[in-house]
Amino acid sequence: MTRVLVLGGTGEARALAARLVERPGTHVTSSLAGRVREPRLPPGQVRVGGFGGADGLAEWLRRERIDALVDATHPFARAITDNAVTAAERAGVPRLLLRRPGWRPGPGDDWRPVPSMPAAAAALPGLGERVFLSTGRQGLAHFAALDLWFLVRTVDPPEPPLPARTEVLTARGPFTVDEEADLLRRHRIDVLVTKDSGGAMTAAKLTAARELGLPVVVVQRPPQPAGPSAETVAEAVAWLDSVLPQGDHAG
Structure with missing residues (x-):
């Protein structure tokens, strides 16, 4: 059984959780910050609230034996993303930033x-x-x-x-x-x-x-941290297949 933590209440986070719960051999936990009173909950296991900073998240990753972390938080949730970077490094857990592309102005836009x-x-x-x-x-x-x-x-x-x-x-x-x-x-x-x-x-x-x-x-968005990133759920799934132990979950 491989264990994945998905951070964020975004549409991409929910879509990724929906993909992962259908995969044999994969256990997914979605973590929501708790800032919205009635959030749209993703399928699978859900936790609400902070971890206690980078130290608390690193300890949680170790305790729960997480194999991969996907940061699918809002593009402006910089503090959470910074904590994810530090915690994943300390716990030795592969980390991916899943972030949808930003908007681009077109003809007629001011x-x-x-x-x-x-x-x-x-x-x-x-x-x-x-x-x-x-x-x-x-x-x-x-x-x-x-x-x-x-x-x-x-x-x-x-x-x-x-x-x-x-x-x-x-x-x-x-x-x-x-x-x-x-x-x-x-x-x-x-x-x-x-x-x-x-x-x-x-x-x-x-x-x-x-x-x-x-x-x-x-x-404008804050700058993204260095490291692997994806713009779509499909790209995130492909990254997970590349870093998780191969087994029944693949495919």
Whole structure:
């Protein structure tokens, strides 16, 4: 029996877990950070909550006799990824970064790339008075001092501090282009702020912004750590086949 730990509550993490639980001779544990109140659970064994930093994760890998670790966390979950790198090295466990490709601007897009959330806040004055802030619950305090109107969309209600003029919309994607365009029109949005999360689940807002001629402030991803990486679940499965002991799980 080979044992695999999958970090992350992303769609790729769930899809990988679904592939692995069907493979004879493979036991998969999916670990979720616990930041979403009602997460979409992957098949197989699931644990929720942190490990206690890199040291705690390394000890867990040893205790559970994990044969391979796949980091399929959100592209902006840098602290978890850093801990995974350190823990895998200490425990001597092969590690793969599974990360979907980032978005790329196309003809007609008016994107303003910035390196961080504070830089996104600094870029807003002059772009418009009404902002659609679609960056999740983390980092909203960077926008609190701006005298602008914000529509904030998150899966769970955000915690203060928030901008003084804020309307909160709790919703979970995926969303269609028509739904996003209607949202932008109804709220008279002038500018969209988003992280470069990649993937199709939340990309419709970018198409809607292009169709409406709106500028988009895009927070760029932090740099990836060195080491093996994959962009698709199929690539991750192939990597696992290359590092795990050959047996009934292969194929």
